[in-house]
Amino acid sequence: xxxxxxxxxxxxxxxxxxxxxxxxxxxxxxxxxxxxxxxxxxxxxxxxxxxxxxxxxxxxxxxxxxxxxxxxxxxxxxxxxxxxxxxxxxxxxxxxxxxxxxxxxxxxxxxxxxxxxxxxxxxxxxxxxxxxxxxxxxxxxxxxxxxxxxxxxxxxxxxxxxxxxxxxxxxxxxxxxxxxxxxxxxxxxxxxxxxxxxxxxxxxxxxxxxxxxxxxxxxxxxxxxxxxxxxxxxxxxxxxxxxxxxxxxxxxxxxxxxxxxxxxxxxxxxxxxxxxxxxxxxxxxxxxxxxxxxxxxxxxxxxxxxxxxxxxxxxxxxxxxxxxxxxxxxxxxxxxxxxxxxxxxxxxxxxxxxxxxxxxxxxxxxxxxxxxxxxxxxxxxxxxxxxxxxxxxxxxxxxxxxxxxxxxxxxxxxxxxxxxxxxxxxxxxxxxxxxxxxxxxxxxxxxxxxxxxxxxxxxxxxxxxxxxxxxxxxxxxxxxxxxxxxxxxxxxxxxxxxxxxxxxxxxxxxxxxxxxxxxxxxxxxxxxxxxxxxxxxxxxxxxxxxxxxxxxxxxxxxxxxxxxxxxxxxxxxxxxxxxxxxxxxxxxxxxxxxxxxxxxxxxxxxxxxxxxxxxxxxxx
Numbered sequence: 001x002x003x004x005x006x007x008x009x010x011x012x013x014x015x016x017x018x019x020x021x022x023x024x025x026x027x028x029x030x031x032x033x034x035x036x037x038x039x040x041x042x043x044x045x046x047x048x049x050x051x052x053x054x055x056x057x058x059x060x061x062x063x064x065x066x067x068x069x070x071x072x073x074x075x076x077x078x079x080x081x082x083x084x085x086x087x088x089x090x091x092x093x094x095x096x097x098x099x100x101x102x103x104x105x106x107x108x109x110x111x112x113x114x115x116x117x118x119x120x121x122x123x124x125x126x127x128x129x130x131x132x133x134x135x136x137x138x139x140x141x142x143x144x145x146x147x148x149x150x151x152x153x154x155x156x157x158x159x160x161x162x163x164x165x166x167x168x169x170x171x172x173x174x175x176x177x178x179x180x181x182x183x184x185x186x187x188x189x190x191x192x193x194x195x196x197x198x199x200x201x202x203x204x205x206x207x208x209x210x211x212x213x214x215x216x217x218x219x220x221x222x223x224x225x226x227x228x229x230x231x232x233x234x235x236x237x238x239x240x241x242x243x244x245x246x247x248x249x250x251x252x253x254x255x256x257x258x259x260x261x262x263x264x265x266x267x268x269x270x271x272x273x274x275x276x277x278x279x280x281x282x283x284x285x286x287x288x289x290x291x292x293x294x295x296x297x298x299x300x301x302x303x304x305x306x307x308x309x310x311x312x313x314x315x316x317x318x319x320x321x322x323x324x325x326x327x328x329x330x331x332x333x334x335x336x337x338x339x340x341x342x343x344x345x346x347x348x349x350x351x352x353x354x355x356x357x358x359x360x361x362x363x364x365x366x367x368x369x370x371x372x373x374x375x376x377x378x379x380x381x382x383x384x385x386x387x388x389x390x391x392x393x394x395x396x397x398x399x400x401x402x403x404x405x406x407x408x409x410x411x412x413x414x415x416x417x418x419x420x421x422x423x424x425x426x427x428x429x430x431x432x433x434x435x436x437x438x439x440x441x442x443x444x445x446x447x448x449x450x451x452x453x454x455x456x457x458x459x460x461x462x463x464x465x466x467x468x469x470x471x472x473x474x475x476x477x478x479x480x481x482x483x484x485x486x487x488x489x490x491x492x493x494x495x496x497x498x499x500x501x502x503x504x505x506x507x508x509x510x511x512x513x514x515x516x517x518x519x520x521x522x523x524x525x526x527x528x529x530x531x532x533x534x535x536x537x538x539x540x541x542x543x544x545x546x547x548x549x550x551x552x553x554x555x556x557x558x559x560x561x562x563x564x565x566x567x568x569x570x571x572x573x574x575x576x577x578x579x580x581x582x583x584x585x586x587x588x589x590x591x592x593x594x595x596x597x598x599x600x601x602x603x604x605x606x607x608x609x610x611x612x613x614x615x616x617x618x619x620x
Contacts, residue, residue: 011072013041019049029071033078034485036267039064040502042072057497061505066494069487077486080270085480088271091251092278093476095244099288102240104231104296106350108341115345115462119353122468124283125443128402130354131290135541136396137188141180142543144195145173153202156212170546172216175223177547179310182226182303183326187347187356190326197324214317222310228552229302230295237292241285241530248526252519256511267501268510269420272518273428276416277479279522280435282409285529290537294351294548300341346458355450355457394540399443405533410436412525416518421506422492422499428484435472442468 011028019025025046032038046053047062055068064072103120105113120127149157149172157169176198184191198219202212255271297303311325347356394401410432417428445464450457490499499506538545 008071011038011042012045013038015045019045021050021052023049024053025049027071030073032073033076034069034073034487035078036500036502039069039073039498040500043498043500061497061503063497063500063503065497066487066491069491069498073487075487077483080480080482080485084266084270085482087266088274088480091254092248092271092274093480095247096278096281096284099237099240099244099284102237103288104291104294106296107298108300108345108349111462112345112350115458115465116350116352118462118465118469119350120284120287121473122439122465123442123446124287124406124439125399125402126446127352128283128287128290128405129397129399129443130352131287131294132394132401132537133354133397134294134351135290135537135544136394137184137191138177138181138544138547139541141184141191141195142173142177142547145176145180146170146543148199148203149173149176153212156202156209156216158213171220171223174547174550175220177543178223178226178230178550179219179307181547182307185303185347185349186326186344193324193326201321211318215314218310218313218317222306222313223550224552225306225309226303227550229297229306230548231298234292234295234549237288241289244285245523245526245530248522249519252514252522256514268514269499269501269506272420272510272514273417273484274480275518275522276413276420276428277432277476279409279413279416279525280432280476282412282525282529283406285526286405286533286537289530289534291352293538293545296351342455342458346455353461355446355461394537401533401536402443403440405529406436406439408525408528412521416521419513419517421509422490422496424492424495426492427489428479431475431479431484435475438468438472 008027008029011030012026015025017023025042028042030038030042043056043062043064046055046064046068050056051059051062055064055071057063057065057068100117100120103117105116107113146169149169154169157172179198180191180195183194198215201207201215255266255268311323311327314321314323314325346353348354413432414429417426417432418424442464446461450460487498488494491497501507501510
């Protein structure tokens with residue numbers, strides 16, 4: 001065969017000789033390699049000369065066989081033109097990279113910022129898991145303080161009647177929650193110590209209420225300072241995500257128009273595969289959103305300075321108190337001359353990497369009348385409601401939800417690649433799965449037993465994520481330059497004829513799907529990542545969101561929303577309540593059950609007040 005290959009001539013593209021089955025198109029090779037346009041001309045010349053030529057896979061279809069393709073174009077791959085590579089990068093890859101560029105990074109040091117980016121790209125499962133863990137930890141702090149301030153400590157909160165536009169209660173528990181959460185940057189044990197000290201003082205019977213109110217005022221002042229320091233890039237991220245969606249939508253339309261006509265400037269099948277590999281990174285959308293809600297401190301020393309001033313204010317206001325607030329972590333580190341930066345990095349100061357946080361299940365801290373009613377008088381709707389709540393409740397530190405977010409993008413990419421002719425499993429699917437498996441392996445390595453506060457853990461994780469980033473991004477770059485631009489990628493390893501985009505049946509399929517199926521799959525995945533998944537997290541951890549997004553002027557970021565909710569509850573809420581009871585009664589009647597019993601799903605009263613008519617807090 002090698003001798004035959006050496007004697008093959010260059011395939012003539014512009015022919016003047018008449019060929020037929022008796023005088024077939026010559027056996028030849030193309031110096032252009034695997035190129036759609038030249039291969040299409042060659043296949044047309046062969047088919048027009050003799051449809052039964054051995055190089056034609058099927059006499060009914062003007063398409064080369066895999067063996068003929070490899071003889072003409074070679075068995076290797078061919079680079080895409082440089083202009084095409086750049087156009088696809090700017091169209092499908094750079095819009096996502098701009099989201100990565102604005103990902104919030106704690107200003108602890110340059111190595112920390114680099115760590116955050118490599119951890120994001122090399123271990124998205126771990127990044128999203130720990131972002132959710134940060135929400136869960138802050139939620140538990142907020143629930144603790146809201147519960148106690150609204151009950152045994154409620155006399156310390158001055159809430160005039162009628163209630164003001166911005167609730168004093170919400171101001172106080174959010175301030176206490178953000179203080180406790182700030183101590184969590186050096187470990188939840190520090191946050192627990194701060195929480196216990198403040199609660200013990202506020203709940204002590206030996207301390208007069210005037211001192212407790214003064215302590216709450218100091219906490220409010222400190223909470224405002226911490227809120228002012230926290231930089232939340234919420235609005236810029238929303239704008240960037242909107243621009244990303246608009247760019248993708250425009251790119252779909254431009255691809256469809258550019259691929260039309262007799263001399264297309266781009267090919268839909270290559271663009272569709274580029275979309276598929278971009279879809280692998282759709283998890284960037286919710287990751288950037290969650291990180292922007294949490295925000296970061298403006299400088300490395302801002303939080304330590306505010307916390308030290310907080311402790312100083314308490315000492316000055318109450319000189320006789322023995323403070324048990326943690327303070328040792330605020331002293332200068334002997335190695336780096338900074339407030340124990342290494343401890344902060346590996347104990348909670350990097351919100352996307354929480355190696356020392358507890359991974360226990362987050363449940364309901366305090367039973368509500370609603371949940372108690374369900375537990376005591378279960379029925380069909382109670383069972384369904386309980387099962388639904390358990391199904392959709394996120395588990396603290398569990399990687400399941402993060403795996404789902406990353407898997408949605410991977411599944412989308414696999415589906416789009418599968419639906420590009422030739423329809424079926426091919427080499428690109430292996431590459432997409434390898435990228436996903438690299439992320440899974442990187443996440444799995446996070447569970448290696450380093451021990452508590454192991455100094456090597458930071459650098460080993462850094463190196464592991466750097467390697468994973470290089471491997472996955474290198475795979476993406478390889479696909480962009482043309483590693484799959486070869487015969488086997490368009491014949492399913494020889495199982496079908498060569499599916500060039502100029503073939504009539506292939507062209508019709510591609511034109512239809514670039515206008516329907518491909519954008520539908522892509523925007524469905526984007527919708528899940530942009531709306532559904534973030535909303536799922538925000539709803540479950542809504543108090544944590546209020547803590548992170550609180551303002552330093554005691555005003556609310558969501559006053560208008562809370563006002564609408566309160567107005568709806570006072571006016572039209574009874575329609576929803578009526579509909580619920582009617583639906584439950586109908587199901588009972590259909591099942592032959594007891595009709596007319598009091599529904600435990602939506603109790604008519606909570607502490608003597610309709611739950612829909614309870615006063616809504618207008619402070620977020």
